[in-house]
Amino acid sequence: MKAIRRFSVRPVLPDPLRPLQELAFNLRWSWHPETRELLRSVDPDSWQAAGEDPVRLLGTVSADRLARLAADRGFQRRLGVAVGDLHDYLTEPRWYQQADIRAGGELPRAIAYFSPEFGITAALPQYSGGLGILAGDHLKAASDLGAPLIGVGLLYRHGYFRQSLSPDGWQQEHYPVIDPHELPLAPLAEDDGTPARVTLALPGGRTLAARIWQVRVGRVPLLLLDSAVGENGPAERDVTDRLYGGGSEHRLLQEMLLGIGGMRAVRAYCRLTGHPEPEVFHMNEGHAGFLGPERIRELGEMGIGFDAALRAVRAGTVFTTHTPVPAGIDRFPEELVARHFGEGGELAALGTEALLGLGREAAAEGEPAQFNMAVLGLRTAQRANGVSALHGNVSRGMFAGLWPGFDPEEAPIGAVTNGVHAPTWTADAMLRARTGSLTDAELWDLRRTLREQLVHEVRARLRASWRQRGAGAAELGWVDDVLDPDVLTIGFARRVPSYKRLTLMLTDRERLTSLLLDPERPVQIVVAGKAHPADDGGKRLIQELVRFADDPEVRHRVVFLPDYGMAMARSLYAGCDVWLNNPLRPLEACGTSGMKAALNGCLNLSVRDGWWDEWFDPDFGWEIPTADGLAAAEPERRDAIEAAALYALLTGQVAPCFYDRGVNGNGLPTRWLEMVRATLDRLGPRVLAERMLTEYVTDFYAPAAAAHRAMTPEAAGELAEFADRVRGAWPRVSVDHVEPGAEQPTLGGTVPLRVRVALGDLDPAAVEVQAVTGRVDGDDTLADPVYVQLKPEGGPDLAGRWTFSGELTPHRPGPYGYTVRVLPAHRLLAHRAELGLVALPPAEAAEATGALLR
Numbered sequence: 051m052k053a054i055r056r057f058s059v060r061p062v063l064p065d066p067l068r069p070l071q072e073l074a075f076n077l078r079w080s081w082h083p084e085t086r087e088l089l090r091s092v093d094p095d096s097w098q099a100a101g102e103d104p105v106r107l108l109g110t111v112s113a114d115r116l117a118r119l120a121a122d123r124g125f126q127r128r129l130g131v132a133v134g135d136l137h138d139y140l141t142e143p144r145w146y147q148q149a150d151i152r153a154g155g156e157l158p159r160a161i162a163y164f165s166p167e168f169g170i171t172a173a174l175p176q177y178s179g180g181l182g183i184l185a186g187d188h189l190k191a192a193s194d195l196g197a198p199l200i201g202v203g204l205l206y207r208h209g210y211f212r213q214s215l216s217p218d219g220w221q222q223e224h225y226p227v228i229d230p231h232e233l234p235l236a237p238l239a240e241d242d243g244t245p246a247r248v249t250l251a252l253p254g255g256r257t258l259a260a261r262i263w264q265v266r267v268g269r270v271p272l273l274l275l276d277s278a279v280g281e282n283g284p285a286e287r288d289v290t291d292r293l294y295g296g297g298s299e300h301r302l303l304q305e306m307l308l309g310i311g312g313m314r315a316v317r318a319y320c321r322l323t324g325h326p327e328p329e330v331f332h333m334n335e336g337h338a339g340f341l342g343p344e345r346i347r348e349l350g351e352m353g354i355g356f357d358a359a360l361r362a363v364r365a366g367t368v369f370t371t372h373t374p375v376p377a378g379i380d381r382f383p384e385e386l387v388a389r390h391f392g393e394g395g396e397l398a399a400l401g402t403e404a405l406l407g408l409g410r411e412a413a414a415e416g417e418p419a420q421f422n423m424a425v426l427g428l429r430t431a432q433r434a435n436g437v438s439a440l441h442g443n444v445s446r447g448m449f450a451g452l453w454p455g456f457d458p459e460e461a462p463i464g465a466v467t468n469g470v471h472a473p474t475w476t477a478d479a480m481l482r483a484r485t486g487s488l489t490d491a492e493l494w495d496l497r498r499t500l501r502e503q504l505v506h507e508v509r510a511r512l513r514a515s516w517r518q519r520g521a522g523a524a525e526l527g528w529v530d531d532v533l534d535p536d537v538l539t540i541g542f543a544r545r546v547p548s549y550k551r552l553t554l555m556l557t558d559r560e561r562l563t564s565l566l567l568d569p570e571r572p573v574q575i576v577v578a579g580k581a582h583p584a585d586d587g588g589k590r591l592i593q594e595l596v597r598f599a600d601d602p603e604v605r606h607r608v609v610f611l612p613d614y615g616m617a618m619a620r621s622l623y624a625g626c627d628v629w630l631n632n633p634l635r636p637l638e639a640c641g642t643s644g645m646k647a648a649l650n651g652c653l654n655l656s657v658r659d660g661w662w663d664e665w666f667d668p669d670f671g672w673e674i675p676t677a678d679g680l681a682a683a684e685p686e687r688r689d690a691i692e693a694a695a696l697y698a699l700l701t702g703q704v705a706p707c708f709y710d711r712g713v714n715g716n717g718l719p720t721r722w723l724e725m726v727r728a729t730l731d732r733l734g735p736r737v738l739a740e741r742m743l744t745e746y747v748t749d750f751y752a753p754a755a756a757a758h759r760a761m762t763p764e765a766a767g768e769l770a771e772f773a774d775r776v777r778g779a780w781p782r783v784s785v786d787h788v789e790p791g792a793e794q795p796t797l798g799g800t801v802p803l804r805v806r807v808a809l810g811d812l813d814p815a816a817v818e819v820q821a822v823t824g825r826v827d828g829d830d831t832l833a834d835p836v837y838v839q840l841k842p843e844g845g846p847d848l849a850g851r852w853t854f855s856g857e858l859t860p861h862r863p864g865p866y867g868y869t870v871r872v873l874p875a876h877r878l879l880a881h882r883a884e885l886g887l888v889a890l891p892p893a894e895a896a897e898a899t900g901a902l903l904r
């Protein structure tokens with residue numbers, strides 16, 4: 051029989067054990083081994099049975115056991131220490147509170163951080179992959195550093211799917227329902243105790259309501275919106291049913307709830323708790339883009355017009371793009387957006403056309419116009435970044451069209467390379483060991499222990515998977531011999547979009563088989579990954595891999611583990627010797643799993659994409675050479691070349707290095723251990739989420755907060771008026787005459803330069819006239835340009851033209867060139883390309899109009 055309704059009975063803890071509640075409800079336990087150890091000691095069996103989830107643990111542990119603990123003085127003492135430690139962690143000044151950090155200028159009082167998913171712990175399954183886990187690590191690092199973030203997201207009733215396999219290796223998806231009452235959540239309540247709500251207006255007079263759940267992530271509150279509430283109709287109740295499910299309209303409603311509802315939730319949270327209002331708003335990818343228009347609406351209610359409000363909103367907004375794949379960006383048909391934001395819908399006061407303009411992207415001939423969430427993000431954020439140096443570059447090229455007239459390198463998109471949260475991703479044994487003081491033998495032993503733990507976990511998971519696929523226990527004796535704790539272990543786990551090339555290793559199966567079965571220097575491989583439920587291509591790749599791994603000839607050396615998630619990931623990163631990554635360069639924006647592996651002394655073997663392009667060093671691992679010069683039309687040839695290079699590296703370098711024992715007669719792989727140490731000591735500190743967060747604080751949040759404060763309604767009005775005025779005048783702005791000095795320049799000498807420009811009715815203070823100088827190549831393209839600001843001289847001539855002059859200083863012998871351009875200049879602009887206006891000498895003055903902002 052099935053129950054028609056379920057509810058959970060919250061345990062009543064005896065008074066002396068009340069503090070357990072606080073430990074369980076602050077997710078800091080998930081990255082604090084001592085707290086986890088205390089929670090485990092409540093009842094080790096129940097802890098295992100509860101999947102190491104403290105809330106579930108407290109819901110299942112027997113009253114008997116609780117009574118015994120309540121009388122146990124030793125336990126009381128340890129509980130007191132753990133709670134005291136948590137209180138210190140929550141209140142003591144940390145990095146963000148240090149005087150010298152704050153000396154550079156007032157830091158933001160609060161930062162709202164919006165993301166469609168958050169991966170904090172397996173016990174709160176609200177993530178699908180890299181984007182969410184990065185968001186979780188961002189919050190944890192903010193907490194550790196004392197940065198005042200407020201996280202904002204959605205609570206999905208089915209989270210992301212759980213993966214299992216059919217007998218023939220086809221991915222099966224399950225969506226277990228989560229019950230908020232069994233999760234570490236607390237409702238945000240109004241002063242009268244009723245649950246706080248946000249509501250959105252929908253077409254046809256409907257409304258979408260959501261309640262607000264709070265999660266404590268150390269010091270950081272995370273607000274999750276949940277549309278499964280009684281006052282919603284059935285369709286609205288399902289808006290937050292699952293991550294990335296449903297069609298276009300479903301996605302649009304989710305993103306409206308995240309952006310608009312999320313802003314309203316932040317306002318409610320600050321009103322109800324006295325938390326300072328955010329001065330910076332950070333969008334982790336475009337899904338939360340509607341927070342910009344929502345804030346334009348708020349300012350509109352204070353009487354600020356659209357243009358000025360847009361300027362004000364941009365000042366405090368940061369947008370991070372995460373995909374170099376155009377198909378990875380959310381787009382909606384304009385007609386769908388217009389329907390939801392038209393008469394009677396949300397944000398109607400902005401005007402549908404103005405709203406559509408914010409997300410419009412150039413459509414190809416005959417194609418319907420699309421509303422692009424990344425374009426919306428870039429138009430509503432004054433500061434933007436990609437997630438590795440290479441990805442910053444690719445993003446500038448990808449979005450260059452928004453700043454016509456500027457070279458792609460000048461597009462105002464910077465880069466902050468992602469990082470990972472060390473206390474979350476480093477194995478406890480590795481955290482405890484002070485690796486710097488270990489001898490080679492001890493370090494090797496530690497690595498073996500981690501590998502052995504993984505081997506045991508793999509066998510348990512493989513057995514469970516085979517039982518689930520229909521095998522009887524008696525048929526599974528072979529599972530006890532799967533993997534060997536002394537064999538070189540390679541890990542490969544990720545989501546399965548085609549660019550990640552799950553099956554590249556299968557390109558030459560004979561070659562792979564001989565690597566696995568090599569009598570002297572065998573390798574073993576652990577693979578995991580989920581394909582998007584709608585991606586049959588990805589599921590076919592998984593099936594290919596599963597079928598290969600099912601073969602009795604190799605099944606002791608290669609396994610596919612279903613249901614890749616945070617719990618599995620942690621032991622996988624720690625127990626592998628080599629982390630393999632072979633995406634199609636440059637489609638991996640950053641990649642973070644190799645960083646997590648590095649924290650545990652696992653070496654990387656990867657295509658030079660994302661972060662590995664930046665930090666590759668032969669002491670940290672190996673680069674798989676790429677054939678990315680090959681035409682896109684030859685994907686198979688490219689795969690074959692790159693796979694051959696991978697096999698050659700494994701046989702020629704990786705395996706010999708791992709199995710090279712006893713050069714010193716000590717039975718240890720000397721060079722390998724040297725690389726493990728280099729990875730731990732020199733790469734480890736770079737891959738940290740703390741490093742990432744400090745870069746966001748200094749390079750993005752602090753300047754955004756300063757810009758936000760400078761942008762009073764008057765200043766915003768002034769900037770909007772300025773933008774309008776220069777845009778009107780721009781057709782009459784030109785570089786009319788360039789007068790170079792006479793002599794041939796010599797190195798160390800100077801070249802005087804004098805130009806005449808027409809400025810329409812603008813005066814010289816409204817522009818910057820620049821000489822752009824640098825080396826030139828064969829077709830006169832300027833490389834590594836240097837910008838020299840020219841100064842106005844005297845008044846206008848009879849034709850109304852102004853003279854600007856200055857001196858160029860060639861700092862390198864050889865071919866050297868320059869050009870001149872005019873740009874709008876205003877103290878409130880963050881970047882010279884911001885208004886998308888530039889005037890160049892006639893030959894180049896191609897299509898420098900049609901700018902970023904209408």
Ligand SMILES: *Cc1c(COP(=O)(O)O)cnc(C)c1O
Pocket residue numbers: 178179180181183544545614615616619640641642643644646
């Ligand atoms: C880190 C992580 C990812 C993302 O890994 P990438 O290398 O960035 O693709 C995905 N899933 C889980 C469970 C992770 O821990």
